[in-house]
Amino acid sequence: MKHIVVINPNTSAATTAMMTDLVRCVLPANVSVEGMTAVSGVPMILNPAQLDASVAGVLDMGIAAARNADGLIVCAFGDPGLEPLRNSVGIPVVGLCEASMIEAAAGGRRFGIATVTPDLVDSFAQKAESLGFADRFTGTRLTDGDPQRLASEPDRLREALSIAVRQSLDRDGADVVIIGGGPLGRAAAALREQLSAPIIAPIASASALLLRLMTEADDAAGA
Structure with a gap:
């Protein structure tokens, strides 16, 4: 095993x-x-x-x-x-970041990130560049509110992330959206089931x- x-x-x-x-x-x-x-x-x-x-x-x-x-x-x-x-x-x-970006960029797709952590946004762009995906990365969309409090309230978290996902798709031109965060793993799995939008769950x-x-x-x- x-x-x-x-x-x-x-x-x-x-x-x-x-x-x-x-x-x-x-x-x-x-x-x-x-x-x-x-x-x-x-x-x-x-x-x-x-x-x-x-x-x-x-x-x-x-x-x-x-x-x-x-x-x-x-x-x-x-x-x-x-x-x-x-x-x-x-x-x-x-x-998580590397693996999800590799999956998201497959086939030349454009991808964005939806997450709760504004202070880490620059690092996501740097990661996309280091992997050779800068031209496919459409940017990061953020939820409103305190990240830790939001992460502790599953229903609010899913609702906030779904808004960020829609912004990434409709405003930024992403073909697929990564839910960016290990602690957001359960929300990412739920959104893949609930939304018709193409979602990447990093875990x-x-x-x-x-x-x-x-x-x-x-x-x-x-x-």
Whole structure:
């Protein structure tokens, strides 16, 4: 049986459980999933300083988890520590932002982001540029209100995100919209079911990408 570890760079055990459940739901039964939660930091990453501060914890958790895992997911939309962790372990590692942008841009589609964290908007644009998708990225649309309070109220969160999704599609010309945030994972999954709009759920994107990379690694090892 293959084993995946979900690394939560924030300190919320409830968020870890939610994200781990979402990963488990989209993977085959022969893949086990375990979650790890940061021991220090913040319950929700809201700005670049907090994102940078989470990198050390991601590396510590990831290096420890890699001893018994076949793949790792860095489950924060800012992908903190993704590249250093890849360089430190010998197994596939994926991040939510990178994986969702790869899926969203497939076939030359234009994509936007709907999220709750205004202070991280610049980092999303930088990520799109680093992946070679700057010409396909239509920008980020934000919800109104305090991000943490909104994230704690599922109905309000889904309603606010649905408005941001519609703005991204109708005003920005996106073909598909990413719901940007690990803690927004359940809302993203619900919106995919509720809206006719094309929605990308980053946790599902990362899970699918990691499974593919693990399969490719097995094929290469057996060649």
